[in-house]
Amino acid sequence: MKLHGTRVPHLKNTADCIPEKIPVPQTVKIPMSMHIGIPARVTVKTGDIVKVGQLIGEADGFLSSNIHSSVSGKVLKIDETTVSNGLKIPCVIINSDGKQELSDQIKPPEVTDFKSLITAVKNSGVVGLGGAGFPSFAKLHVHDLSKIDAVIINAAECEPYITSDTRTMLDKSDYIFDGIRILKKYMGIKRFIIGIEKNKPQAVTEMKKLAEKDDSVEVHVLPSIYPQGGEKVLVFNTINRIIPKGGLPIDVGAVVINITTLAFIGEYLKTGIPLIEKCVTVDGSAVKSPKNVIAPIGISIRDLIESAGGLKSEPAKVLYGGPMMGIAVPSMDEPVLKNTNAIIFMDKKEAAPPKITPCINCGSCLEHCPFRLDPRSISTAYNLKQYAELKNLCVDLCMECGCCSYVCPANRPLVQTNKLAKIKLREYLGSIKEIE
Amino acid sequence: MEKLTVSVSPHFSGKRTTQNIMLDVIIALMPALVASVIIFGWRSLLITSVCVSVCVLLEFLFQKICKRESTLYDLSAVVTGIILAFNLPVTIPVWQAVIGSMTAIIVVKQLFGGIGQNFANPAVTARIIMLVAFSNSMTAWYFPQNSVDALSGATPLVADFKNVSQLPYLTLFLGNHGGCIGETCVLALILGGVYLLIRKVISWHIPVAFIGTVAIMSFLCGKDPLFQILSGGLMLGALFMATDYSTSPSTKWGKIIFGIGCGLVTVLIRFWGNLPEGVSYSILLMNILTPYISKLTRNKPLTGRAKS
Numbered sequence: 058m059k060l061h062g063t064r065v066p067h068l069k070n071t072a073d074c075i076p077e078k079i080p081v082p083q084t085v086k087i088p089m090s091m092h093i094g095i096p097a098r099v100t101v102k103t104g105d106i107v108k109v110g111q112l113i114g115e116a117d118g119f120l121s122s123n124i125h126s127s128v129s130g131k132v133l134k135i136d137e138t139t140v141s142n143g144l145k146i147p148c149v150i151i152n153s154d155g156k157q158e159l160s161d162q163i164k165p166p167e168v169t170d171f172k173s174l175i176t177a178v179k180n181s182g183v184v185g186l187g188g189a190g191f192p193s194f195a196k197l198h199v200h201d202l203s204k205i206d207a208v209i210i211n212a213a214e215c216e217p218y219i220t221s222d223t224r225t226m227l228d229k230s231d232y233i234f235d236g237i238r239i240l241k242k243y244m245g246i247k248r249f250i251i252g253i254e255k256n257k258p259q260a261v262t263e264m265k266k267l268a269e270k271d272d273s274v275e276v277h278v279l280p281s282i283y284p285q286g287g288e289k290v291l292v293f294n295t296i297n298r299i300i301p302k303g304g305l306p307i308d309v310g311a312v313v314i315n316i317t318t319l320a321f322i323g324e325y326l327k328t329g330i331p332l333i334e335k336c337v338t339v340d341g342s343a344v345k346s347p348k349n350v351i352a353p354i355g356i357s358i359r360d361l362i363e364s365a366g367g368l369k370s371e372p373a374k375v376l377y378g379g380p381m382m383g384i385a386v387p388s389m390d391e392p393v394l395k396n397t398n399a400i401i402f403m404d405k406k407e408a409a410p411p412k413i414t415p416c417i418n419c420g421s422c423l424e425h426c427p428f429r430l431d432p433r434s435i436s437t438a439y440n441l442k443q444y445a446e447l448k449n450l451c452v453d454l455c456m457e458c459g460c461c462s463y464v465c466p467a468n469r470p471l472v473q474t475n476k477l478a479k480i481k482l483r484e485y486l487g488s489i490k491e492i493e
Numbered sequence: 494m495e496k497l498t499v500s501v502s503p504h505f506s507g508k509r510t511t512q513n514i515m516l517d518v519i520i521a522l523m524p525a526l527v528a529s530v531i532i533f534g535w536r537s538l539l540i541t542s543v544c545v546s547v548c549v550l551l552e553f554l555f556q557k558i559c560k561r562e563s564t565l566y567d568l569s570a571v572v573t574g575i576i577l578a579f580n581l582p583v584t585i586p587v588w589q590a591v592i593g594s595m596t597a598i599i600v601v602k603q604l605f606g607g608i609g610q611n612f613a614n615p616a617v618t619a620r621i622i623m624l625v626a627f628s629n630s631m632t633a634w635y636f637p638q639n640s641v642d643a644l645s646g647a648t649p650l651v652a653d654f655k656n657v658s659q660l661p662y663l664t665l666f667l668g669n670h671g672g673c674i675g676e677t678c679v680l681a682l683i684l685g686g687v688y689l690l691i692r693k694v695i696s697w698h699i700p701v702a703f704i705g706t707v708a709i710m711s712f713l714c715g716k717d718p719l720f721q722i723l724s725g726g727l728m729l730g731a732l733f734m735a736t737d738y739s740t741s742p743s744t745k746w747g748k749i750i751f752g753i754g755c756g757l758v759t760v761l762i763r764f765w766g767n768l769p770e771g772v773s774y775s776i777l778l779m780n781i782l783t784p785y786i787s788k789l790t791r792n793k794p795l796t797g798r799a800k801s
């Protein structure tokens with residue numbers, strides 16, 4: 058069996074661009090939620106002097122994550138900001154003094170066993186850097202380690218434009234293998250699979266070279282068919298197991314971790330510097346010179362692009378992440394987050410919405426859905442408010458990869474409908490439970 | 494302060510549009526049109542132009558009167574016009590062609606909601622209605638006088654029906670014999686079909702299942718399979734009419750069942766029915782079954798085993 062998908066343009070213009078460190082901005086705005094789960098609790102107050110790497114937000118409950126200052130300076134104020142899911146959450150605005158003094162809290166963590174490894178990962182504030190923002194410690198905190206037989210390292214980077222994971226593989230390969238050694242030692246995992254899409258030959262060569270020295274590591278070259286980086290797609294294509302609906306990789310004995318996340322863990326255990334900066338690909342049709350930059354977390358998109366060479370035309374749409382699954386930001390004042398791997402600036406032409414025409418029943422959407430869903434029937438069921446039918450159509454399986462909308466010749470907003478249908482289905486299932 | 498668009502992902506869309514799919518179909522129909530002009534003379538071009546213009550004009554007028562958004566840009570009316578013309582004998586009076594186009598666009602397509610909503614193929618249905626309404630002129634298989642190497646007479650299937658001697662395969666393949674405008678030249682139709690397959694506008698499932706079934710059933714019934722494939726409207730029907738998106742199933746197995754069904758009905762009508770040809774009836778019948786086939790052959794979502 059083969060999973061479907063679609064060919065999207067690669068546009069990896071920045072694959073050869075070694076990340077440049079950009080200067081620290083005047084102010085940074087650090088939201089207390091750059092992860093899924095409960096926002097972190099603010100631990101500083103207005104007027105406090107903070108240093109680089111100092112804890113400013115403490116993980117609050119399960120699936121939360123620590124947040125550290127990316128600059129040294131003074132806390133200007135504790136404000137509220139609206140994040141992409143529409144929730145209002147606190148954020149800390151810090152005025153930088155430009156000195157970038159390191160906090161004295163920073164020291165390499167002592168890791169002696171599984172438990173201390175999890176604590177260290179938790180303290181580092183790392184979340185899934187591929188984009189999902191799932192707190193990494195929670196992912197690694199497996200209760201029954203004997204259940205896992207493979208760790209799959211996600212280096213597919215299947216979105217157009219983005220090359221930050223490619224750069225991790227080329228520039229930080231030692232840290233990746235440090236990370237692998239640590240997981241091997243403290244979690245007892247014997248099999249590591251690095252999944253890389255074949256449109257990154259340099260990275261494949263580099264990883265293969267290093268994997269030769271380690272029997273437990275294999276490099277799996279994936280076809281260039283989007284979305285190879287989708288967790289379920291990756292697990293299926295590497296170890297041929299299907300994650301059940303509503304399940305996690307752990308249900309089929311695997312842990313999937315993004316390659317940059319793993320490299321960060323390797324680096325953190327050496328240096329003790331928490332997650333305060335991020336390699337970000339800056340590209341898109343409105344960008345003067347596409348490049349990779351290392352940006353402090355909390356820098357506004359406006360400051361970022363100014364330091365990265367500026368724009369050649371007025372942007373019409375700006376994205377966190379790639380064009381297939383990225384989130385359009387409402388303003389350039391939004392900050393760079395932990396899980397931002399790219400900022401794409403689209404000019405008017407690239408951002409122009411395609412004309413939506415009537416569905417012609419061509420069936421492209423169901424031919425290209427990796428999970429074999431039927432977006433056309435989902436749309437119909439959603440429009441007719443047939444919520445029980447939505448359950449039969451398994452709309453809750455949809456990962457919103459965008460293949461259906463991308464291939465649709467009528468440019469129907471299928472992903473949008475799927476998203477709405479998922480919400481309606483959840484409400485419907487909730488109401489059924491109540492009745493029962 | 495710049496104005497930014499906020500919208501749901503994906504922020505890219507593929508190059509394929511309804512318009513360029515229909516354009517591909519039109520391109521694929523061109524070899525058969527050229528062949529028809531060579532075989533039947535300029536009148537075939539006249540009939541085709543009449544059908545196309547009437548289809549386009551009526552779609553425009555209907556949408557204007559009903560205050561619907563015009564969908565002329567998608568070129569589907571042009572495709573309907575060409576395919577309908579291909580299904581008419583070259584001697585058809587112009588006014589009958591006009592009525593046929595009207596039936597196709599207004600009754601079969603627009604009254605059911607326009608592109609993508611019609612349950613039956615407009616050209617096929619219009620042809621059947623015309624067969625009933627104008628049975629004389631719809632079965633007048635003569636070449637116009639000005640044609641070069643006129644070979645007047647019944648269509649090969651009618652000849653076969655009446656036990657007249659069979660035409661050589663090459664004549665059947667090149668289409669130099671009586672029949673509807675666009676259905677005779679198998680070579681031109683296959684060229685167009687291959688183009689559609691290469692451009693991935695259609696998949697192989699329906700044509701192969703349809704033609705394959707006709708071949709196998711002909712063989713089993715003791716008829717000449719090659720003759721059955723090369724004659725009548727089978728090629729035109731299997732490649733261009735049965736593959737219509739709106740009126741055929743979208744799944745792989747659905748398409749195969751649909752194709753086999755078309756093939757079976759065609760053979761039934763050809764061998765045991767009261768008519769020499771059954772392709773259009775078979776397609777219409779299977780069009781009606783399409784929703785049920787679609788339901789039966791739904792893709793099974795990849796849910797994996799239930800969480801234990």
